[in-house]
Amino acid sequence: MQNKVLIIEDSRTAINIVVKLVEQADLVPVVSQSLTEANHLFMQSPPEDYLCAIVDYNLPDAPNGQAIDFCLDSILPTIVVTARMDKGTRDDVLRREVVDYIPKENTQTYDYLARLLKRLEKNKQIGIVVAGQSRTAAVRMTSLLRRHNFITYEANSAERTYQLVRENPEIRLVITGTDFDDVKSTTIISNLRMDYAKERLAIISVNTQEAQLSSARFIKSGANDFLLTPYCHEEFLCRITQNIELIENVEALTAMANSDFLTGLFNRRYFLNKLSGLAVQRGKRYALAVIDLDNFKQVNDTFGHENGDVVLVHTALLLRQHFADAVIARFGGEEFCVFMADTDAQTAVDRMESFRVKVSQQPVTISQTSINISISAGLLTAPASSLVNSISRADKLLYQAKNAGRNRIVSDIAFSRALERASQKTP
Structure with missing residues (x-):
């Protein structure tokens, strides 16, 4: 069971906050205040025990993100937290395959960290179809999604997209592009929406900046959201999460309306x-x-x-x-x-x-x-x-x-x- 979270942080205040958030997510914090200590602690149990790592960018024995590289080399999904918010630090963090980058800016950023921890566990049960994308775009998208533990599928045709959604009930979102072999992406969106309500399946249409004026066409065809390329790492994942959480919230409300509060029947x-x-x-x-x-x-x-x-x-x-x-x-x-x-x-x-x-x-x-x-x-x-x-x-x-x-x-x-x-x- 992946119930441990490796924390590498040298600030006692930050450690106390992060430990509390980890415990609130019903996970087990494993705390270290340096890269050397983290290496020692990590070796004490199988890597499969860890859900992720929460790592400070700047540590006494790892001042430039070396602890991030250690975690990624150990195949640990890694969330980076840092007080340094300059562009150089941000770029240096995001060039790596991290889960996310969180500045120590205010209480809301820690609230975001708490939700992210819960999502990493939930996402293991959620499928996303990457459809109609170029090979380069598909590779980038699936890489980002897998860092967040989503189950990913790829499709280059309308029929394959419909088949994946039909045969895999865990799929909650389809990301559509324009590189389909057979029909327009608006047609695929419309056909999906005929069979699946927005409360059951989210659709995000991804298109180029040149298509900005046409974004309304995709929304009117049934898409939940629209994203223009080039997009940044964080915007992509925030939109994915918001659309997934909207479906989950509707499902929770429906369950409350349909269930007896005491017995759950x-x-x-x-x-x-x-x-x-x-x-x-x-x-x-x-x-x-x-x-x-x-x-x-x-x-x-x-x-x-x-x-x-x-x-x-x-x-x-x-x-x-x-x-x-x-x-x-x-x-x-x-x-x-x-x-x-x-x-x-x-x-x-x-x-x-x-x-x-x-x-x-x-x-x-x-x-x-x-x-x-x-x-x-x-x-x-x-x-x-x-x-x-x-x-x-x-x-x-x-x-x-x-x-x-x-x-x-x-x-x-x-x-x-x-x-x-x-x-x-x-x-």
């Missing part, structure tokens, strides 16, 4: 919106269960609502484990709903009964007391005319389970069989 609104169309499709078979924790009010009254929440989270975890292939929601209070697609009646009954047993056999420890919990459920295996009607019918079956003594599953199969037996006994 889907909420009722999302459950109904997601499944209402699927539930009425002709020929679609599914089973639906409404589940309720037995005597939950007593748990709250005895142990308090905070510990009642512990029971709810415990139940949600068991639901996720047992119904990993199903859609699960917390409907409110102690009530949950499980939608099992393409599931025949007997399989649904068996799975629900197995879950009931699992819950009853796994007590919850709250306030140093182990308490047994149980669930009752209404299970519908013959879908109604709509999802809402199916939920209503399952809820009535749940009511029967409660009235019959709790800790049991009542399904429409069992109910139908009971009616059949009753009719056979009638003279």
Whole structure:
């Protein structure tokens, strides 16, 4: 696991700040105050343990960036921090393949460093397509992106670009140029946007200064952003990061809107919106269960609502484990709903009964007391005319389970069989 960060810095104030930022990112700081000490510390553990290095440009035994070269030679992604902000120092730093260059200018620069540390870990799961670029431009772009741990792909045709995005769900951004073999870049942007919203896939169009007046064409075709060449190292990476973070922020907001804040399961609104169309499709078979924790009010009254929440989270975890292939929601209070697609009646009954047993056999420890919990459920295996009607019918079956003594599953199969037996006994 790459959880260490090598810090090479001789200022005690700067060390304290950087160490705190590293720890806030859930990483382990390894601190040295000279290049000699850094070399010694780095040899104490495998290089694979390190996520990156944060290096001061000017050190007592490395006054002109020699510590940067040491880190790069050790295949460590390197972030340079320095109090020297002259053009000569900046140029000397950026001629090397560093991750970034951060001046010790104000508190905002350290805030940027904190976000950069978190990004280096996140970026390992994010793909970027470099499309329609000259060979020289593509090499430069992919080099910059890989320093930031992005997964990179290259394409020179429209079809290859579409294929990469279609087959690799981790791709979050496409950088388009003008060197495509088949169609105009505006056409590719437009086609991508038809299939992928801006909240799902960012597109940055890169073009020459001569195309500056045409930048609106690319934005109107669906691009999120526009970058003119020649561009500087820092502007390129800042635009990449801002577009990626915008997608992540939208995803986070969507997840909050669709999820129950306590358990992390889907909420009722999302459950109904997601499944209402699927539930009425002709020929679609599914089973639906409404589940309720037995005597939950007593748990709250005895142990308090905070510990009642512990029971709810415990139940949600068991639901996720047992119904990993199903859609699960917390409907409110102690009530949950499980939608099992393409599931025949007997399989649904068996799975629900197995879950009931699992819950009853796994007590919850709250306030140093182990308490047994149980669930009752209404299970519908013959879908109604709509999802809402199916939920209503399952809820009535749940009511029967409660009235019959709790800790049991009542399904429409069992109910139908009971009616059949009753009719056979009638003279």
